[in-house]
Structure formats: structure tokens, C-alpha cells
Amino acid sequence: MQQENQTNPNIQTIKIWDLPTRLFHWSLVILLGVSWASIELSDNAFNIHEYSGYTILSLVIFRVLWGIFGSTTSRFRTFIRGLQPTIAYAKTLLQSKPGNQIGHNPLGGWMVLLMLGFLLFQAVTGLFSNDDVSSEGPLAHWISKDISDILSGLHHESFDILLVIVGLHIAAVLFYRFFKRDNLITPLITGFKPLAGETPPKLRFTSNWIALLLFGIVIAGVALLVTKA
Ligand code: HEM
Numbered sequence: 207m208q209q210e211n212q213t214n215p216n217i218q219t220i221k222i223w224d225l226p227t228r229l230f231h232w233s234l235v236i237l238l239g240v241s242w243a244s245i246e247l248s249d250n251a252f253n254i255h256e257y258s259g260y261t262i263l264s265l266v267i268f269r270v271l272w273g274i275f276g277s278t279t280s281r282f283r284t285f286i287r288g289l290q291p292t293i294a295y296a297k298t299l300l301q302s303k304p305g306n307q308i309g310h311n312p313l314g315g316w317m318v319l320l321m322l323g324f325l326l327f328q329a330v331t332g333l334f335s336n337d338d339v340s341s342e343g344p345l346a347h348w349i350s351k352d353i354s355d356i357l358s359g360l361h362h363e364s365f366d367i368l369l370v371i372v373g374l375h376i377a378a379v380l381f382y383r384f385f386k387r388d389n390l391i392t393p394l395i396t397g398f399k400p401l402a403g404e405t406p407p408k409l410r411f412t413s414n415w416i417a418l419l420l421f422g423i424v425i426a427g428v429a430l431l432v433t434k435a
């Protein structure tokens with residue numbers, strides 16, 4: 207899907223992000239805030255913390271599946287690059303020229319994997335955590351209290367690390383916006399990005415219905431796990 211820019215015919219605006227990836231991202235941002243607020247700002251909002259955590263868990267599992275079955279720009283094999291291309295890309299990082307990147311750049315790709323990994327770790331350790339008073343994750347009774355205490359500690363520590371990684375992520379997005387004059391945020395909201403120069407590659411978009419089906423299966427699996435455990 208592409209259209210010519212009215213004022214500059216050399217600029218074509220093309221669709222780069224599908225709806226499921228955009229919904230995934232902005233839901234994640236909101237839910238991370240909800241997870242934090244429900245445990246840090248209130249003493250009796252643990253059930254909100256639980257449900258927000260289960261939804262984050264489902265979103266991350268969905269995103270992994272979408273990285274295999276999703277649209278071109280969302281697939282891992284499109285944006286996870288080897289060491290050489292990543293180093294070559296890093297060397298050009300300080301060049302302040304408007305970017306023509308379609309999807310994640312090689313450094314951003316690794317950042318995405320790191321964030322998904324930490325989010326998964328955060329949600330999974332939560333399932334086994336306890337607060338020594340009245341709240342515990344639904345799988346805490348599968349393990350001993352000692353192990354649950356260790357995982358609760360990790361749940362706490364990994365959130366702090368996650369905050370640092372997210373801070374770096376936001377700083378990187380702002381660096382692209384203001385130093386490299388590459389606006390990454392609007393495309394992740396609208397799906398569309400204006401690109402100058404050569405003909406953009408053909409991108410393939412997986413149906414939103416497949417995304418809905420995958421997310422439905424994941425949500426059902428997580429619900430079954432946490433209610434029947
Ligand atoms: C609050 C926690 C946040 C988390 C956990 C997070 C996580 C992520 C993840 C996992 C991706 C990869 C998207 C995908 O391929 O599925 C991503 C991409 C992106 N995020 Fe965030 N994000 C957060 C906040 C933000 C905020 C506040 C902004 C805006 C300032 C932002 C802007 C972006 C942009 C522009 C991309 C696409 C980068 C690119 O074009 O390569 N994120 N984020």
C-alpha cells in the first residue's frame with residue numbers, strides 16, 4: 207500500500223507496521239504502567255496487577271508467534287541481523303541524515319528481543335512470586351516457599367532492569383527523532399511512513415484475523431494455566 211506525496215513526488219508514503227504490532231506496542235505501554243501502579247500505589251489492587259500481568263504475558267507470547275507468522279516488518283527473520291551487519295550499522299549511528307529504514311534497524315532489533323525477554327521473565331517470575339503477606343502468583347504453590355522467595359526477589363530486581371532498558375529504548379527513539387530526523391513514533395501509531403528515494407520493497411501483511419486467532423489461542427492457554435493450576 208503506497209501513495210505519492212502531494213508536495214514532493216520523490217517521497218512515497220508506505221504502510222510499514224500492521225495493526226496487530228501497533229496494538230501490541232501501545233497496549234504494552236499502558237499495561238506496564240498499570241502493573242507498576244497497581245502494586246506500588248495501592249495495597250489492595252493485587253487482582254489488577256495479576257490480570258494486567260497475565261495480559262502482558264499473553265501479549266509477549268503472541269508477539270513471539272507474530273515474529274514467526276506475522277507481516278514482513280514484524281518477523282524476527284527480517285529484523286534480527288548477525289553481528290557484522292549490526293556492527294556496520296552501529297558505525298553509521300552518529301550520521302545525522304534522515305533515515306529511510308523500513309521496520310526495525312539492526313540495533314533496534316536486538317533491543318526488541320531484549321525487551322521481550324525481560325517482559326517474559328517479569329511475567330513468568332510473577333506467576334511464582336509471593337509477598338509474604340496475602341498475595342501470591344497462581345503457580346507459587348507448585349514450588350517451595352524458599353524458591354518462591356528467590357523468584358519474588360528476581361521479580362523485583364528484573365523490574366528495575368526493565369525500567370532501565372525501557373528508558374534506553376525511549377531515549378533511542380528520541381535520538382532518532384531529534385538527531386537523526388527520523389520520526390519512528392508516528393509510523394508506530396498510523397502504520398505509515400514517508401520514504402524518499404528508491405522504490406520501496408514489497409512488504410507482505412498477514413491478515414488481522416490470523417492475529418486475532420493467535421491472540422485468542424494464547425489468551426485461552428494463559429487463562430487455563432492460571433485458573434486450573
Ligand atoms: C513503556 C514501555 C515501553 C515498552 C515496554 C516498549 C517496548 C517496545 C517493543 C517491544 C517494541 C518492538 C515493537 C515490535 O516489533 O513489536 C517497541 C518499538 C517501538 N517503540 Fe516502544 N516501548 C515502550 C515505550 C515506548 C514509548 C513511550 C515510545 C514513544 C516515545 C515508544 C516508541 C517506540 C517506537 C517508535 C518503536 C519502533 C521503533 C522502530 O521503528 O524500530 N515506545 N517498543
Ligand code: HEM
Binds near residue numbers: 241258259331334
Ligand atoms: C510483566 C508484568 C509484571 C510487572 C511489570 C510486574 C511488576 C511488579 C513490581 C514492580 C512489583 C513490586 C516489587 C517490589 O517492590 O518488591 C511486583 C510485585 C509482585 N508481583 Fe508483579 N509484575 C508483573 C506480573 C506479575 C504477575 C503475572 C504476577 C502473578 C499474579 C505477579 C505477582 C506479583 C507478586 C505476588 C508481587 C509481590 C512480590 C513481593 O512483594 O515481593 N506479577 N510486580
